[in-house]
Amino acid sequence: MTALDPMASVSLHAIVLRRRDLGETDRIVTLLSQESGKLDAVAKGARKPGSKSSGASELFTLSHIQLAEGRRLGIVTQWLVLDAFTRIRAELGLLARASYLCELTDKLVDDGEPCGEVYDLLRGALSLLEIGHGHPDTVVHAYELRLLEERGYAPALGCCVRCGKEWKGSPAAFSPMAGGLLCRACRGGVEATVMVRPATIQTMHTLKSGELTELGAMEWKPGVAAEVEACLNGCVRVRCERDIRSARFLEMVRGTEV
Template sequence: MPTYPADAIVLRRLDYGEADRILTLLTREHGKLAAIAKGARRAKARMANSLDLFARSQMMLAKGRNLDVVAQAERRGDVRNISGDFQRTAYACLVAEVADKVLEERHPVDDVFELVVATIERLNVPERSPRAESIWFVMRILELLGYQPQLVSCASCGEPLPEAACWFSPLLGGALCGRCGAHDQAGSPVSVNGLKVLRVMAAGDGMLYDRLRLKDDLLQEVEAALEAQLEYHLDRRLKSLDFIRSMRH
């Protein structure tokens, strides 16, 4: 069978048969694809460590009739701080689920692979807040998909937004002035500090964002706005987000 290389991350895996696994992979070169790892569940499987959930590996894939086959896999990087932490695992599942839902089979979207790699690496750093890293990822994926929220002028009437508390509407795609927000029932309130944080994120200033010390109530505002916008544009509830929300309460 002809083979081809792939820089890949394991987004999902499903046990199949007695010892195999079917993997959903995100690759730099080919986008999202499915492949089977034969014998991966055997105790002495040589590739087992390279096929862990969220692991990044340099792979050789062989063309198959229905599914391509993982012929070789060499592990790159480390996810032990994710796999050993319940909360970090939950947020990594969100990253993987979003990547899975936004990509079609073998149709790569510019920069999505790099964003997922960077987010998984940051989630693996114990000193970093998984909540802060997760919501930064959500803002960036909205940007890559062309759905970055409108935060400078009202998403309804177009008037410039003052430095004041406002209302965020997923349906209209951004922040609303006080007058327009009074008529919106589906959004969530955003404080003046919440609006400032959203604007820092939208500007892509990662260094400034890393210096922010976001308290839980401020994180909750930003999460409510961006997660609702993501689910609105995906037109579905995300299972990982439902689970994360249950953990927050």
């Protein structure tokens, strides 16, 4: 975050990505803001029951905030909650997915770098989960692919990542470590590849490039969901140096869903 002038205050639109306790009654929140990227700030009194900042500093709440300079971190002096995503909070499956999107974003975005596009993506994905737009994993996988692309880590889906040979619609090998599809000639000796059917590659194309608001109508062909999940889990693991705790939780929740 850029240093604030003494007594200066800035106005930001921000989503809470992470929070942890500070002292007796406060919290430190990691925010993804539209204007200044990712930053940490102090939410004073956030652990006092009934305080204004208590609800506003909950995970993935979207607020319009005033941020004043503090000694080490900025201090949120005002919260205007724009969306508390109450439906997501009420459903375990949605809560697990929204928590995962936030943790993934936190892991892949560095403090202070401009990332208005990532903010828009995350806000859009949370809104789609909230209104129940299609299968929630459609939103999750579209977000994973778009976030990876935004960060410069998009897997190669149109050609072999090694030799550049164009993919012509046949079953192929996908290697998260190599960064995408591998043709028959290049896949030898590459570990941890996922064999994927053409429909899986086509689905990942659509998830990456289709209009986000139109993905709700997307149909998942049998077997495709598991392959997309395996490919993208692999890509995310390669790019995140640390373990994603909420991914394990989401895995558990998915296991209980029919």
